[in-house]
Amino acid sequence: MxxxxxxxxxxxxxxxxxxxxxxxxTFFEKxxxxxxxxxxxxxxxxxxxxxxxxxxxxxxxIVGTINSLLDLDYxxxxxxxxxxxxxxxxxxxxxxxEFTKKENIKVIQKKNGGKYTxxxxxxxxxxxxxxxxxxxxxxxxxxxLRRIMTYFKDVHTMAVAPSIVVDNPKNILQGAQKxxxxxxxxxxxxxxxxxxxxxTPGPFSIFxxxxxxxxxxxxxxxxxxxxxxxxxxxxxxxxxxxxxDAYVYTVAPNSIGKLFRQRQRWxxxxxxxxxxxxxxxxKKKYGTLAFFTLPSGIISVxxxxxxxxxxxxxxxxxxxxxxxxxxxxxxSAPSSFRFDWFFFDTKTIFFISIILxxxxxxxxxxxxxxxxxxxxxxxxxxxxxxxxxxxxxxxLLKAIFNAVRSKEAxxxxxxxxxxxxxxx
Amino acid sequence: xxxxEQFDWKRYVIVFFITLGLFLTAIxxxxxxxxxxxxxxxxxxxxxxxxxxxxxTQYSLLSELSCKNVSDSILSSELxxxxxxxEWGQQNIGTTExxxxxxxxxxxxxxxxxxLMKKISAQCKVKSAFILYFYTTAQNCSECEKQSLxxxxxxxxxPDLRVYSFDYSTDxxxxxxMLNIYKIQDxxxxxxxxxxxxxxxxxxxxxxxxxxxxxxxxxxxxxxxVNSTQATKATKNKK
Numbered sequence: 001m002x003x004x005x006x007x008x009x010x011x012x013x014x015x016x017x018x019x020x021x022x023x024x025x026t027f028f029e030k031x032x033x034x035x036x037x038x039x040x041x042x043x044x045x046x047x048x049x050x051x052x053x054x055x056x057x058x059x060x061x062i063v064g065t066i067n068s069l070l071d072l073d074y075x076x077x078x079x080x081x082x083x084x085x086x087x088x089x090x091x092x093x094x095x096x097x098e099f100t101k102k103e104n105i106k107v108i109q110k111k112n113g114g115k116y117t118x119x120x121x122x123x124x125x126x127x128x129x130x131x132x133x134x135x136x137x138x139x140x141x142x143x144x145l146r147r148i149m150t151y152f153k154d155v156h157t158m159a160v161a162p163s164i165v166v167d168n169p170k171n172i173l174q175g176a177q178k179x180x181x182x183x184x185x186x187x188x189x190x191x192x193x194x195x196x197x198x199x200t201p202g203p204f205s206i207f208x209x210x211x212x213x214x215x216x217x218x219x220x221x222x223x224x225x226x227x228x229x230x231x232x233x234x235x236x237x238x239x240x241x242x243x244x245d246a247y248v249y250t251v252a253p254n255s256i257g258k259l260f261r262q263r264q265r266w267x268x269x270x271x272x273x274x275x276x277x278x279x280x281x282x283k284k285k286y287g288t289l290a291f292f293t294l295p296s297g298i299i300s301v302x303x304x305x306x307x308x309x310x311x312x313x314x315x316x317x318x319x320x321x322x323x324x325x326x327x328x329x330x331x332s333a334p335s336s337f338r339f340d341w342f343f344f345d346t347k348t349i350f351f352i353s354i355i356l357x358x359x360x361x362x363x364x365x366x367x368x369x370x371x372x373x374x375x376x377x378x379x380x381x382x383x384x385x386x387x388x389x390x391x392x393x394x395x396l397l398k399a400i401f402n403a404v405r406s407k408e409a410x411x412x413x414x415x416x417x418x419x420x421x422x423x424x
Numbered sequence: 425x426x427x428x429e430q431f432d433w434k435r436y437v438i439v440f441f442i443t444l445g446l447f448l449t450a451i452x453x454x455x456x457x458x459x460x461x462x463x464x465x466x467x468x469x470x471x472x473x474x475x476x477x478x479x480x481t482q483y484s485l486l487s488e489l490s491c492k493n494v495s496d497s498i499l500s501s502e503l504x505x506x507x508x509x510x511e512w513g514q515q516n517i518g519t520t521e522x523x524x525x526x527x528x529x530x531x532x533x534x535x536x537x538x539x540l541m542k543k544i545s546a547q548c549k550v551k552s553a554f555i556l557y558f559y560t561t562a563q564n565c566s567e568c569e570k571q572s573l574x575x576x577x578x579x580x581x582x583p584d585l586r587v588y589s590f591d592y593s594t595d596x597x598x599x600x601x602m603l604n605i606y607k608i609q610d611x612x613x614x615x616x617x618x619x620x621x622x623x624x625x626x627x628x629x630x631x632x633x634x635x636x637x638x639x640x641x642x643x644x645x646x647x648x649x650v651n652s653t654q655a656t657k658a659t660k661n662k663k
Contacts, residue, residue: 014443014447017443017446017447018439018440018443021439021442021443021446022435022439025435025438025439025442026435291436324569324570324573325573328570328573328574328577328628328629329573329574329576329577329629330577330629342461342464342509342512343509343512345516346453346454346457346458346461347454347516347517348447348450348451348454350454351449351450351453351454352446352447352450355446355450
């Protein structure tokens with residue numbers, strides 16, 4: 001039993017270190033190509049862009065979201081905004097109607113049908129060569145669109161994902177997520193270099209309209225339509241780029257319950273989409289996605305679950321031993337403790353763990369350098385390490401459990417898709 | 425449409441070798457520390473071995489003339505500490521040939537210490553009690569685990585108690601001789617020998633506690649005229 005578990009442990013840690021080395025090697029090879037622009041610049045041309053903002057019960061954040069779009073440093077006549085209320089039960093519809101005075105904003109109310117139905121409804125109104133969507137809990141930096149559009153100079157680029165940053169973290173949980181998002185910026189850029197991006201995130205990914213004309217609209221895709229469309233694009237060899245200096249600020253879940261539900265939905269979506277697109281796995285023509293992105297996602301899920309089981313096993317073993325000790329000898333003060341380096345664990349796995357943790361922290365610091373211009377160590381990193389070690393196994397297990405049972409993680413229920421009202 | 429990067433095997437192979445290199449480095453560093461630890465164990469064992477040999481020699485030279493000097497060099501806690509480290513080493517470093525050898529050597533030192541201490545205890549009227557404990561690591565022995573906990577508890581309670589642990593499977597003729605003398609069978613482990621009585625199976629704290637305190641009382645009864653100053657000094661030295 002022990003030898004089997006240590007063999008699995010070695011294989012999984014080897015693969016986890018492999019993933020980190022893969023990213024680091026790519027970073028050292030390509031770091032000069034990472035474009036972080038501070039100065040203002042002009043584009044040769046400003047193509048029309050439509051941004052679809054689907055919202056469901058977002059009365060508190062939607063105004064900020066739309067205002068951030070209106071503040072984009074992009075010609076107003078080239079920017080269209082379609083706000084779609086997906087049957088909200090709060091005052092979202094009333095709030096967004098305030099924006100109908102603006103020429104370039106269209107607001108639509110429809111019956112609740114799920115995010116992808118709102119997006120698809122919006123797609124029907126797009127007349128510009130480019131489009132994007134923005135979740136109603138996110139805000140864009142004024143330079144984001146301008147910077148993203150430079151990547152479309154390459155005629156092969158079909159979509160560009162931005163860098164998502166946690167907006168103003170107010171508690172430890174949000175701080176931990178900020179650290180995680182910083183790391184994701186680095187990972188995404190490295191995947192972009194290798195053509196292996198598997199998500200075009202809901203907040204402000206910009207697409208050529210051709211993508212949807214050629215490949216069809218969004219799909220339900222287990223409530224992670226932003227993963228599915230990216231996988232569909234990869235299957236059709238449509239190039240996805242990442243623009244590290246296009247910042248989109250998102251409000252991270254502020255409670256464990258909300259974070260748990262969000263992650264469970266993401267992981268569930270990843271697993272189900274990976275199953276749906278399993279035909280891509282290890283096929284040479286799908287490159288990095290087939291040999292690295294999808295397998296490494298699966299490896300990380302397995303590693304976390306395995307580590308968690310090992311942890312529970314060790315804790316149980318320790319508790320049983322302590323109970324036995326109390327039963328045999330009674331509760332007594334421990335005999336004098338004296339530190340002896342001899343008992344310091346120097347097993348191979350200890351040094352491998354150091355390598356693994358160092359590489360994860362390096363990834364995080366590189367991501368931060370890309371965002372903030374400097375390597376900065378903060379308490380967020382520790383929060384991230386601790387909180388995610390404790391919580392991630394639970395949402396992973398729940399997501400796997402649901403994936404096995406094929407139970408959908410809820411974003412909102414799918415019902416009628418019919419339009420109720422359109423204004424402007 | 426084209427992907428920006430053609431799929432290249434070279435990258436995967438290079439990353440594999442870098443990762444392998446990191447793993448081999450980790451294994452090398454781990455081995456380095458393991459070897460250091462084994463070397464440390466050897467050192468401790470050599471020191472104890474010299475201590476015991478020296479005490480034996482002193483004892484032979486001086487015989488009954490001076491008990492005071494003889495007791496000075498025997499440090500039971502060091503021997504127990506060494507036993508603990510060897511056991512930890514076998515669990516965490518792995519049951520290597522070197523550790524097995526050290527364990528055999530350790531068992532031999534225990535027997536020598538036991539014989540010497542018994543003589544000293546009898547001759548110099550030092551208050552002490554002895555437990556020989558036989559266990560097995562060959563099969564999963566939950567009773568042995570419980571018995572070890574009880575003996576550790578007893579040792580904490582009685583600093584003058586000397587517990588000598590022997591692995592049944594130790595491949596050493598001296599240990600086999602002990603097993604024969606006390607008629608210990610592998611089917612009846614754990615086994616505890618106290619006051620020359622051999623008890624098989626698990627025995628709870630209360631039972632052994634009574635036996636150990638009886639053993640101490642027995643000595644007090646036999647040697648009522650013990651020079652208390654001398655006994656205290658000997659005890660102190662042992663601690």
